[in-house]
Amino acid sequence: MLDYKLYYWDLPFRGNFILLLLEEVGAKYERHGASDLYPERSLKIKNPGMAPPYLYECKSKTYFAQMPAILMHLGREYDYLPKRAETHTLALKTILDCNDVLMEITNFNGMAMWQKSNWEEFRYSRLPDWMKIFEKTGLEHGLKDGKGFMLGSTLSIADIATAALFGTMVYSFPQLNEDLQENAPHIASLCQRVEARPAIKGFLDAQRGQYGNGYCGGQIEQSLRKMID
Ligand SMILES: N[C@@H](CCC(=O)N[C@@H](CS)C(=O)NCC(=O)O)C(=O)O
Known part of the structure; x- marks a missing residue:
């Protein structure tokens, strides 16, 4: 069914x-x-x-x-929400943060194409700050070297969302991998661990095999690539 x-x-x-x-x-x-x-x-x-x-x-x-x-x-x-009130709220907050980053990286859903000056402001100021927010949240609540998760010792929707955000971002734009490693090394490693989970890996291998490094599509993806390449 x-x-x-x-x-x-x-x-x-x-x-x-x-x-x-x-x-x-x-x-x-x-x-x-x-x-x-x-x-x-x-x-x-x-x-x-x-x-x-x-x-x-x-x-x-x-x-x-x-x-x-x-x-x-x-x-x-599916019981992927943290139980405590604080971490339950932080799970929603993490997903909303992810959605804000998606909005910002597409210059507000492609409202206008990127120009070098506003792209550089985003890449070298806002984006590192976002990365540091995820890193600090993880380190405060359960993320450790090579183990642990964003909001405790078990995987939650916050980890799935974080990997869907930054794992996808650095796969689609490998140039941003260095930015993530520098500002959020534990998040970089968390994304790799989430992406290596068997069911997720099988899905991503097939998706990436079929669609390559496509990200958000449209003119805004072209504009992003022009800025990053
Ligand atoms: N806040 C919504 C945003 C949805 C959204 O912006 N979707 C994009 C594609 S990812 C779209 O189709 N936008 C066209 C529109 O808003 O009419 C969500 O998180 O689902």
Whole structure:
């Protein structure tokens, strides 16, 4: 029996946050193109949402939009949420931080293309600060040399989200690997450990084999590549 249908493009960007968790828990899911719902049907579904990703849950016959809400829902369903109030809240905060970084690296969803001056401000000021925020959070709550996780001794949705953010970023733009190693070495190693988990590795190998280093697509990815290359 099918558990979920994910509506998103064949790009990792926001989709991988959900896909890595679905793979990790062994959920049965189908992938559908974003255009099956977006934009025409997005107002007509139960629990309408503005933009992909959308997750359809078969057992409740409901749709969920907003990547952080989808991850929180799956985290609760599969017991990947920290139990304590502080770390539970930090799990949501980590996912929201990830979504802010996605927004910033795409210059607010491609609202305008990157120019050298604002790109450099982002790459050498905002991005390192974001990396340090993840590093400090991890070190304060459970991340150690080669072991431990963002919010304790067990894997949670915060680790999945962190790997979906920075693992994907440095795979798509290897030039940023040095930035991550310098500002957040424990996060770099966490991403590698999460990406090496068997179900996740199988998925990523297949995705990367098929789609290469594609990131968010569109003109904004071209603009990003122009800045980084
Ligand atoms: N806050 C939403 C943002 C969704 C979003 O911006 N999706 C992008 C693709 S990753 C999109 O299709 N945007 C087009 C639009 O907003 O109409 C989330 O986290 O899911």
